Amino acid sequence: MAIKIGLLGFGTVASGIPFLLEENKDKIVAASKETLEIAKVLVKDEAEKDRLLSAGNHYNFVTNVDEILSDPEITIVVELMGRIEPAKTFITKALEAKKHVVSANKDLIAVHGSELIALAQKQGVAFYYEAAVAGGIPILRTLANSLTSDKVTRILGVLNGTSNFMMTKMVDEGWTYEDALKTAQELGYAESDPTNDVEGIDAAYKAVILSQFGFGMAIDFDAVSHKGISTITPDDVAVAQQLGYVIKLVGDIQETESGISAEVSPTFLPKDHPLASVNGVMNAVFVESIGIGESMYYGPGAGQKPTATSVVADIVRIARRLSDGNIGKSFNEYSRPAVLANPEDVKSDYYFSIITPDQQGQILRLAEIFNQENASFKQILQQKSNGKEAQVVIVTHRLSKTQLAAITEKLESDTDFKLLNSFKVLGK
Amino acid sequence: MAIKIGLLGFGTVASGIPFLLEENKDKIVAASKETLEIAKVLVKDEAEKDRLLSAGNHYNFVTNVDEILSDPEITIVVELMGRIEPAKTFITKALEAKKHVVSANKDLIAVHGSELIALAQKQGVAFYYEAAVAGGIPILRTLANSLTSDKVTRILGVLNGTSNFMMTKMVDEGWTYEDALKTAQELGYAESDPTNDVEGIDAAYKAVILSQFGFGMAIDFDAVSHKGISTITPDDVAVAQQLGYVIKLVGDIQETESGISAEVSPTFLPKDHPLASVNGVMNAVFVESIGIGESMYYGPGAGQKPTATSVVADIVRIARRLSDGNIGKSFNEYSRPAVLANPEDVKSDYYFSIITPDQQGQILRLAEIFNQENASFKQILQQKSNGKEAQVVIVTHRLSKTQLAAITEKLESDTDFKLLNSFKVLGK
Numbered sequence: 001m002a003i004k005i006g007l008l009g010f011g012t013v014a015s016g017i018p019f020l021l022e023e024n025k026d027k028i029v030a031a032s033k034e035t036l037e038i039a040k041v042l043v044k045d046e047a048e049k050d051r052l053l054s055a056g057n058h059y060n061f062v063t064n065v066d067e068i069l070s071d072p073e074i075t076i077v078v079e080l081m082g083r084i085e086p087a088k089t090f091i092t093k094a095l096e097a098k099k100h101v102v103s104a105n106k107d108l109i110a111v112h113g114s115e116l117i118a119l120a121q122k123q124g125v126a127f128y129y130e131a132a133v134a135g136g137i138p139i140l141r142t143l144a145n146s147l148t149s150d151k152v153t154r155i156l157g158v159l160n161g162t163s164n165f166m167m168t169k170m171v172d173e174g175w176t177y178e179d180a181l182k183t184a185q186e187l188g189y190a191e192s193d194p195t196n197d198v199e200g201i202d203a204a205y206k207a208v209i210l211s212q213f214g215f216g217m218a219i220d221f222d223a224v225s226h227k228g229i230s231t232i233t234p235d236d237v238a239v240a241q242q243l244g245y246v247i248k249l250v251g252d253i254q255e256t257e258s259g260i261s262a263e264v265s266p267t268f269l270p271k272d273h274p275l276a277s278v279n280g281v282m283n284a285v286f287v288e289s290i291g292i293g294e295s296m297y298y299g300p301g302a303g304q305k306p307t308a309t310s311v312v313a314d315i316v317r318i319a320r321r322l323s324d325g326n327i328g329k330s331f332n333e334y335s336r337p338a339v340l341a342n343p344e345d346v347k348s349d350y351y352f353s354i355i356t357p358d359q360q361g362q363i364l365r366l367a368e369i370f371n372q373e374n375a376s377f378k379q380i381l382q383q384k385s386n387g388k389e390a391q392v393v394i395v396t397h398r399l400s401k402t403q404l405a406a407i408t409e410k411l412e413s414d415t416d417f418k419l420l421n422s423f424k425v426l427g428k
Numbered sequence: 429m430a431i432k433i434g435l436l437g438f439g440t441v442a443s444g445i446p447f448l449l450e451e452n453k454d455k456i457v458a459a460s461k462e463t464l465e466i467a468k469v470l471v472k473d474e475a476e477k478d479r480l481l482s483a484g485n486h487y488n489f490v491t492n493v494d495e496i497l498s499d500p501e502i503t504i505v506v507e508l509m510g511r512i513e514p515a516k517t518f519i520t521k522a523l524e525a526k527k528h529v530v531s532a533n534k535d536l537i538a539v540h541g542s543e544l545i546a547l548a549q550k551q552g553v554a555f556y557y558e559a560a561v562a563g564g565i566p567i568l569r570t571l572a573n574s575l576t577s578d579k580v581t582r583i584l585g586v587l588n589g590t591s592n593f594m595m596t597k598m599v600d601e602g603w604t605y606e607d608a609l610k611t612a613q614e615l616g617y618a619e620s621d622p623t624n625d626v627e628g629i630d631a632a633y634k635a636v637i638l639s640q641f642g643f644g645m646a647i648d649f650d651a652v653s654h655k656g657i658s659t660i661t662p663d664d665v666a667v668a669q670q671l672g673y674v675i676k677l678v679g680d681i682q683e684t685e686s687g688i689s690a691e692v693s694p695t696f697l698p699k700d701h702p703l704a705s706v707n708g709v710m711n712a713v714f715v716e717s718i719g720i721g722e723s724m725y726y727g728p729g730a731g732q733k734p735t736a737t738s739v740v741a742d743i744v745r746i747a748r749r750l751s752d753g754n755i756g757k758s759f760n761e762y763s764r765p766a767v768l769a770n771p772e773d774v775k776s777d778y779y780f781s782i783i784t785p786d787q788q789g790q791i792l793r794l795a796e797i798f799n800q801e802n803a804s805f806k807q808i809l810q811q812k813s814n815g816k817e818a819q820v821v822i823v824t825h826r827l828s829k830t831q832l833a834a835i836t837e838k839l840e841s842d843t844d845f846k847l848l849n850s851f852k853v854l855g856k
Contacts, residue, residue, distance in 0.1 A: 149740035149743075291448055292565075295725075299724070312719075317573070
């Protein structure tokens with residue numbers, strides 16, 4: 001007997017699922033030990049239903065979620081609506097009705113995941129969401145299954161395809177942020193309100209989920225600081241290249257002596273770092289660990305077929321576990337109390353771009369500010385004086401977040417200096 | 429009660445296992461739902477035993493494998509001896525004694541895997557070997573678990589760290605093959621007889637195993653053609669760079685209309701291909717599939733800790749399945765009849781480096797030879813004439829293996845031409 005699936009939503013990703021179920025039927029059925037059937041599909045209203053039917057879609061479209069939730073024949077509910085509500089209510093109801101749930105909803109899982117995971121555990125049902133992080137890259141299952149024997153010390157990720165497309169254009173073609181955004185919008189990579197992508201919010205959602213799988217810590221979304229790419233100038237990009245770096249928006253989760261630190265920020269990557277050649281809309285997750293050392297998982301971060309592939313992998317896993325009789329196992333079992341790092345323990349090299357008056361003694365004054373905070377320079381470049389002002393670029397040796405904050409405050413409160421930008425620099 | 433493990437062999441990788449079991453104890457025990465204990469370790473003879481004991485190793489070393497195989501308390505046997513015999517006999521006996529087996533022995537699994545896998549299935553025990561392909565990269569479990577929903581069409585892999593280290597030196601530093609080999613031997617990357625690494629044999633073993641996991645086809649080792657790096661000259665490397673390529677030793681498994689093709693050969697990779705920046709002793713497996721599209725899995729291909737991490741991941745998985753009561757599942761369940769591709773269906777661009785007499789009409793004659801086989805040129809470069817001879821480099825449009833063989837034969841049987849090298853070129 002086929003395992004019956006109820007889809008919530010029939011957008012881009014959802015409509016990629018039938019493609020895989022058909023094109024790869026033999027392998028999927030062999031792995032599932034069951035055939036899989038899309039029994040019902042929830043759509044918004046009668047108008048959408050009519051539109052889909054007249055476009056030639058032959059599914060049993062319904063407009064009331066209860067038709068799926070109260071159908072005893074439907075075993076697996078797949079939520080592909082996105083956003084928080086009504087997805088959260090529907091998933092909660094599905095879990096309460098003891099249905100297994102697959103979701104690709106990173107916003108929801110990052111913010112309300114703990115609650116939903118606990119409910120699934122209580123109900124003894126599966127709640128899987130491989131597609132929520134880095135679309136087609138099977139990173140969550142790899143962390144949960146293959147890296148169980150290893151201790152992860154840091155995860156660095158290019159986690160947002162839209163901003164990575166933009167950064168690639170800004171780096172390779174010298175485009176401005178504004179030009180890159182305009183093209184990303186024209187190509188449909190960026191939404192009309194691009195905030196979530198370009199300000200690092202989307203990547204921060206993914207960092208929350210990676211913290212759980214990589215470090216066993218369920219941190220709050222608010223604990224992930226995020227800084228976006230909108231302030232990056234062609235000048236920053238050019239200086240980075242001159243110094244041997246590529247700028248990308250990078251999610252960075254690491255365990256320090258005092259606890260975990262997670263942030264998303266524009267980061268100078270050495271040109272020979274594996275993440276530096278992850279271009280366009282591709283994503284990659286770079287893992288540092290005590291056993292493997294360095295490994296990287298690379299693939300498309302979004303898109304219909306890649307995301308549908310991860311969703312169907314979750315469905316197949318549920319079907320197989322049902323057949324094997326061990327469905328209760330949580331997607332991620334690694335769990336420790338979440339402890340946030342002391343800012344003094346979170347250290348990195350940093351890049352500062354500063355406008356100074358073009359007068360004698362300014363570099364000395366800058367050096368004094370950094371020296372007062374026990375910060376030392378790795379590289380210093382004075383560029384482009386227009387007679388009145390000069391631009392000074394400084395790359396420091398390792399600074400803690402506390403030192404960074406103190407230096408930033410001093411520079412910003414000093415009327416002589418204008419701090420254009422400061423970015424994290426990954427050590428070479 | 430602890431799960432007791434018998435180790436066969438206590439070389440480099442084996443001695444990395446206690447490190448992980450200790451350093452990552454909490455996570456491993458939580459994932460296994462059991463503690464893991466190394467109960468007995470098989471060593472060659474009394475002399476090795478004495479040496480290990482006096483070096484401070486506190487294991488129960490034994491010199492007769494039966495002390496492990498007949499010990500009813502030992503549940504898992506881990507084979508890390510390498511080579512075919514006595515590893516094959518010991519694994520066979522262990523499976524017959526209904527012990528679960530973990531191995532990192534690619535030679536053995538590539539050549540006798542089918543037999544051992546069938547025996548494990550018959551006995552209802554686990555036989556896992558994640559470490560056999562690309563050491564620390566969890567590629568086999570990823571193909572078996574996460575890519576079940578996807579249909580793989582091609583796998584390209586940098587699968588041998590030794591030859592990749594050498595190629596990196598030859599490409600980045602312009603070293604000759606001989607210099608690169610000498611350094612690889614001095615650094616302990618290459619053995620005194622480097623044949624397996626440099627002639628593509630080691631990579632071909634891995635291609636056999638990847639064919640099973642990626643395509644469900646158990647092909648014979650003899651079905652994998654292999655060509656090594658020993659004939660690559662600094663001139664080939666320089667021409668490749670001039671044309672925008674990097675040469676690497678690449679395993680290439682693809683499914684064509686008529687069946688599967690697997691080979692290992694020096695390959696021109698476009699500079700922006702993700703595999704082109706896999707350098708030094710690192711490995712990577714690049715997967716093309718109908719769902720995800722392109723994904724890559726990158727990490728160390730060998731080394732004590734990376735390999736031990738994969739071995740311990742297998743042990744943890746067995747311990748957990750024992751606790752969950754579903755130990756029977758095969759490591760790779762994807763299986764189809766193995767059908768080899770018709771050579772006419774296996775197509776690629778090719779590079780030819782040919783010495784011709786420096787006389788009028790030679791290029792025309794070359795063009796005629798290619799034209800007779802319906803081959804067309806993509807690029808042609810005439811270089812370095814010494815007055816008597818000129819070197820001509822040709823990159824063709826797609827040729828089948830049949831066309832390649834016919835052209836090669838004609839060039840080799842023509843006394844005017846000397847075919848220096850021909851290599852596969854990955855399309856840009």
